Amino acid sequence: MTEVKKNRLDEDLLKANGRRNFLGKSALLGLTGAGVSLGLAGCKDEIAAKPAAAAASAPALGREVAPGQLDDYYHFSSGGHSGEARILGVPSGRTLRRIPIFNIDPMVGWGITNESKAIMGTKPDGSLKYTTGDTHHVHGSYKDGTYDGRWLFTNDKIHSRLARIRMDTMECDKITELPNVMGFHGIFTDKRDPVDEKINYTTRVFCGQEFHTPLPNDGRDLEDPSKWGCLFSCVDAETMEVRWQCRIDGNMELVATSYDGKLAGSTNYNTENAMDLAGMMTAERDACTFFHIERIEKMVKDGKFTTIGSSKVPVVDGRKAANADPKAAVTCYVQLGKNPHGVNASPDGKYFVTADKLSPTASVIELALVLKWFAGELKDLKEVVVAQPEIGLGPLHTAFDGKGNAYTSLFLDSQVVKWNIAQAIAQFKGDKAAKVVLDRIDVNFQPGHGYSSMGETKESDGKYFNSGNKFSKDRFLPVGPLHPETEQLINISGEKMATIAEHTAYPEPHDGIIVRRDVVKTRQIYNMDDFPNAVKAENAGIERKGNKVHVRLMSQAPAFSMPIIKVKKGDEVTITLTNHDKVEDLTHGCAVPTYNICFIVNPQETKSVTFKADRVGAYWIYCTHFCHALHLEMRSRLLIEA
Ligand code: K7E
Ligand code: CUA
Ligand code: CA
Numbered sequence: 001m002t003e004v005k006k007n008r009l010d011e012d013l014l015k016a017n018g019r020r021n022f023l024g025k026s027a028l029l030g031l032t033g034a035g036v037s038l039g040l041a042g043c044k045d046e047i048a049a050k051p052a053a054a055a056a057s058a059p060a061l062g063r064e065v066a067p068g069q070l071d072d073y074y075h076f077s078s079g080g081h082s083g084e085a086r087i088l089g090v091p092s093g094r095t096l097r098r099i100p101i102f103n104i105d106p107m108v109g110w111g112i113t114n115e116s117k118a119i120m121g122t123k124p125d126g127s128l129k130y131t132t133g134d135t136h137h138v139h140g141s142y143k144d145g146t147y148d149g150r151w152l153f154t155n156d157k158i159h160s161r162l163a164r165i166r167m168d169t170m171e172c173d174k175i176t177e178l179p180n181v182m183g184f185h186g187i188f189t190d191k192r193d194p195v196d197e198k199i200n201y202t203t204r205v206f207c208g209q210e211f212h213t214p215l216p217n218d219g220r221d222l223e224d225p226s227k228w229g230c231l232f233s234c235v236d237a238e239t240m241e242v243r244w245q246c247r248i249d250g251n252m253e254l255v256a257t258s259y260d261g262k263l264a265g266s267t268n269y270n271t272e273n274a275m276d277l278a279g280m281m282t283a284e285r286d287a288c289t290f291f292h293i294e295r296i297e298k299m300v301k302d303g304k305f306t307t308i309g310s311s312k313v314p315v316v317d318g319r320k321a322a323n324a325d326p327k328a329a330v331t332c333y334v335q336l337g338k339n340p341h342g343v344n345a346s347p348d349g350k351y352f353v354t355a356d357k358l359s360p361t362a363s364v365i366e367l368a369l370v371l372k373w374f375a376g377e378l379k380d381l382k383e384v385v386v387a388q389p390e391i392g393l394g395p396l397h398t399a400f401d402g403k404g405n406a407y408t409s410l411f412l413d414s415q416v417v418k419w420n421i422a423q424a425i426a427q428f429k430g431d432k433a434a435k436v437v438l439d440r441i442d443v444n445f446q447p448g449h450g451y452s453s454m455g456e457t458k459e460s461d462g463k464y465f466n467s468g469n470k471f472s473k474d475r476f477l478p479v480g481p482l483h484p485e486t487e488q489l490i491n492i493s494g495e496k497m498a499t500i501a502e503h504t505a506y507p508e509p510h511d512g513i514i515v516r517r518d519v520v521k522t523r524q525i526y527n528m529d530d531f532p533n534a535v536k537a538e539n540a541g542i543e544r545k546g547n548k549v550h551v552r553l554m555s556q557a558p559a560f561s562m563p564i565i566k567v568k569k570g571d572e573v574t575i576t577l578t579n580h581d582k583v584e585d586l587t588h589g590c591a592v593p594t595y596n597i598c599f600i601v602n603p604q605e606t607k608s609v610t611f612k613a614d615r616v617g618a619y620w621i622y623c624t625h626f627c628h629a630l631h632l633e634m635r636s637r638l639l640i641e642a
Contacts, residue, residue, distance in 0.1 A: 073090035074519075083135060101133060102161065112596075114610055139205075153237075161184070176235055176242065180231060185208055186267075187206065190202055208266045212270070242313045243313075250286070251270040252266040288354050291331055332374070342396055362419075364387035389419055392413045406418070446470045447469050450465055464492065526603060587603070
């Protein structure tokens with residue numbers, strides 16, 4: 001029991017004692033660096049009071065989560081060009097779930113069942129419109145400046161789609177394709193409404209476009225790049241419909257939103273509007289484009305917009321020429337380093353921090369000053385940049401610890417650098433004694449995103465930092481030319497950063513969020529009545545209408561409700577399967593050999609598949625998911641007669 005407690009963070013205890021106070025106690029025991037154990041921080045006094053030597057020999061920093069014990073955090077990660085999202089445990093690094101979104105996953109039947117196909121989108125012939133996707137960023141919905149555990153959103157860069165995942169079942173329930181957008185990359189949920197005080201939760205998702213194209217992209221202007229453009233899209237979080245778009249100069253990389261709901265910002269590395277690599281690097285400085293949400297929505301309301309091609313979505317003009325007057329502007333372009341990549345909001349709500357990729361700097365933008373500029377009360381937009389510390393080479397993304405420190409990934413230096421925002425501001429004002437950079441740690445190797453526990457919320461707790469490393473080289477057993485990537489977990493609770501663990505990741509996660517486990521409330525069993533097509537005793541069986549045959553099947557361990565199913569060659573067969581088991585974790589599968597069908601039904605869940613019975617013969621429909629001692633015997637004969 002003692003072992004277990006050592007590896008668990010006790011939130012209540014931390015709150016009761018005050019974190020600083022409590023870590024102070026550990027520090028008094030002479031534990032530094034890796035020795036400032038998060039495990040210890042969460043344990044009761046009698047454990048903390050153990051002799052230092054014994055504590056130091058304990059597993060470093062709570063990476064070990066004992067068998068049967070639970071992690072303290074969920075890590076929701078994107079999956080890159082696997083097209084999925086993932087759930088891991090922190091600190092163990094255990095993979096808990098993969099969530100298919102834009103890809104096909106036979107384990108659950110995603111892209112195979114009628115219900116998942118309807119969410120993914122089909123062509124007129126019923127086949128999937130797309131089977132590939134590229135997820136980069138996962139962000140949660142907010143309430144009062146922190147996660148509310150309702151939804152996750154992620155992007156598909158290949159086909160410019162936004163997906164929503166409901167967090168009670170961890171399943172994708174909606175996908176929206178953005179009109180006239182190519183290279184949808186940056187995404188962020190809003191944190192409250194800019195106008196209505198009562199709406200203190202997420203109602204919008206903002207989506208940036210990285211690749212400019214002709215607008216509309218219908219063959220016109222192929223040779224005239226001056227007419228190409230990029231759109232910033234606002235999607236309604238509830239309906240998942242695109243509310244409006246804003247056309248800008250340049251492009252959009254990452255997106256961030258302010259805690260007051262008034263501003264969204266996006267890094268803009270191609271202010272040159274260039275068409276090739278060299279051209280995109282000609283300007284010495286690029287920008288962060290800011291969006292005044294309230295004003296854009298007012299313009300939409302007042303009808304001051306255009307539309308593009310066949311899309312009916314209102315498009316507001318956010319280009320520089322149309323936004324020279326601060327008091328009327330819907331956008332502004334804040335100059336900063338060269339080809340900036342990440343932009344992240346500090347948990348105190350005051351700043352956006354950009355990572356200036358091709359400059360060795362981060363730029364700190366004070367949001368109150370941006371609003372002042374929009375109010376016409378700031379002489380020069382340049383004044384909104386209040387710090388620009390030199391932090392190292394290839395800065396990409398920044399995370400926060402809630403104690404005023406920033407942690408920026410340095411791709412070229414293959415490091416994470418810890419620096420202090422207040423000190424950076426003091427230095428920018430001329431304080432030569434300012435101590436900006438506090439620590440550096442080597443990572444293995446070359447980090448992309450880094451993110452901290454609750455780091456993108458007002459509850460940023462400064463415990464864990466995950467470095468998503470792009471190369472693993474020799475860190476793991478070689479498995480052929482394709483290497484895994486590395487998720488490197490770092491303890492940021494002390495003065496010095498310390499690596500806790502490295503684990504592999506299937507390519508290629510980019511970004512993620514680390515969410516306290518109490519935020520997430522999942523259900524274990526579905527409600528049968530939530531499925532309009534649920535099969536119950538009264539409607540189970542075979543129904544034929546012409547050559548359309550509906551097989552209504554139930555599963556209850558260890559049997560399907562029909563031992564034999566007879567159809568005729570040429571029939572269009574729909575199998576609807578409801579799992580009548582009401583036991584947690586009792587999932588059944590359903591596979592139809594040679595018909596390419598494989599899916600599962602969780603307790604009280606209903607799913608369906610439709611296929612053409614175009615080959616005669618006997619086919620054993622069998623349960624794919626181990627469910628019972630007689631799991632292997634759980635099958636049903638499908639006879640297709642001539
Ligand atoms: Cu830096 Cu797509 Cu967020 Cu990759 S992006 S790392
Ligand atoms: Cu049902 Cu295995
Ligand atoms: Ca550039």
